[in-house]
Amino acid sequence: xxxxxxxxxxxNGTEHTIDVEPRQLLxxxxxxxxxxxxxxxxxxxxxxxxxxxxxxxxPIKSCLMFATQAAGSELATVEGMEELPEARxxxxxxxxxxxxxHGLQCGYCTPGMLMSGKALLDENPNPSxxxxxxxxxxxxxxxTGYQNIVRSIExxxxxxxxxxxxxxxxxxxxDDGSMDASASVDYDxxxxxxxxGAENCCGGPTTDREHSGESGGDSR
Numbered sequence: 001x002x003x004x005x006x007x008x009x010x011x012n013g014t015e016h017t018i019d020v021e022p023r024q025l026l027x028x029x030x031x032x033x034x035x036x037x038x039x040x041x042x043x044x045x046x047x048x049x050x051x052x053x054x055x056x057x058x059p060i061k062s063c064l065m066f067a068t069q070a071a072g073s074e075l076a077t078v079e080g081m082e083e084l085p086e087a088r089x090x091x092x093x094x095x096x097x098x099x100x101x102h103g104l105q106c107g108y109c110t111p112g113m114l115m116s117g118k119a120l121l122d123e124n125p126n127p128s129x130x131x132x133x134x135x136x137x138x139x140x141x142x143x144t145g146y147q148n149i150v151r152s153i154e155x156x157x158x159x160x161x162x163x164x165x166x167x168x169x170x171x172x173x174x175d176d177g178s179m180d181a182s183a184s185v186d187y188d189x190x191x192x193x194x195x196x197g198a199e200n201c202c203g204g205p206t207t208d209r210e211h212s213g214e215s216g217g218d219s220r
Contacts, residue, residue: 007071011036012080020067027051029067030077038078038111042140049139052112053077059119061138078111081118086160093159094118094152103152105143112139117153125164126157 004019011034018033030039030053039062042050046064053062054076081092090096094117097103104110113136120127120135127135132153133146141149 005068007068009034009067009070009072010074012076012083018067022066022068024067025063026053026065026067026070027062029070030062030075033067036077036079040108040111042108047140048109049112049116049136050109052115052139054115054119057119057122059116059138076115076118078114081114086163088163092118093156093163094121096159097152097155098149101148101151101155103144103149109139109141109143113141113149117156120153121157121160125160127153129154 002021004021006017006019008015008017009029010016011030016034018029020029020033027039027041030036031041039053040050041063042048044063046061049061051062052059054060055065055070055073057074057076081087081095082090084092086093087095091099092114094114098110098114103113116136116139117132120132124131129150132150136146136149136153
């Protein structure tokens with residue numbers, strides 16, 4: 001009779017309770033018990049990094065850890081990338097970067113590269129080329145020569161920075177008295193226009209000369 005143990009893992013935000021053998025490696029539990037086969041098995045010795053996932057935010061090689069050692073942990077795999085807020089319902093900027101900068105060829109190392117890249121950008125949103133190369137030094141690629149992978153991560157860093165700036169510009173503003181309390185806020189952007197009701201903000205009355213006469217605002 002096979003000895004198994006029940007463990008609970010939170011993977012990509014979803015809690016799973018599974019039965020595993022004490023000797024079962026985490027990578028096999030992820031692939032076989034959870035059917036998340038985006039995490040690849042390469043060398044089984046911890047050298048290639050194809051099995052890299054995030055455990056409580058840190059990149060680990062899941063072929064070097066027993067599944068039981070990860071009990072109670074939060075894991076992130078490549079399958080969860082598009083569900084993250086920064087993906088905005090589409091590709092994560094890292095995935096987009098690998099597509100736009102041709103950061104993959106055979107694709108076998110790509111999931112591990114993506115997870116190592118995410119761990120880096122979570123800690124250091126604006127890494128240098130040397131810092132990127134150091135972060136992915138534990139992930140082997142036999143196809144690309146790494147240059148396009150570095151460019152892909154640089155692309156993602158730029159996209160994430162632009163997204164943060166856009167979010168800050170369009171985020172919730174604190175009323176400092178400059179907005180008329182009676183002003184209405186129009187959130188209908190179906191026609192490509194947006195008016196938050198405040199002057200000199202978000203396409204408000206005085207930012208668009210065409211509306212200055214209609215709004216009665218002072219365009220000086």
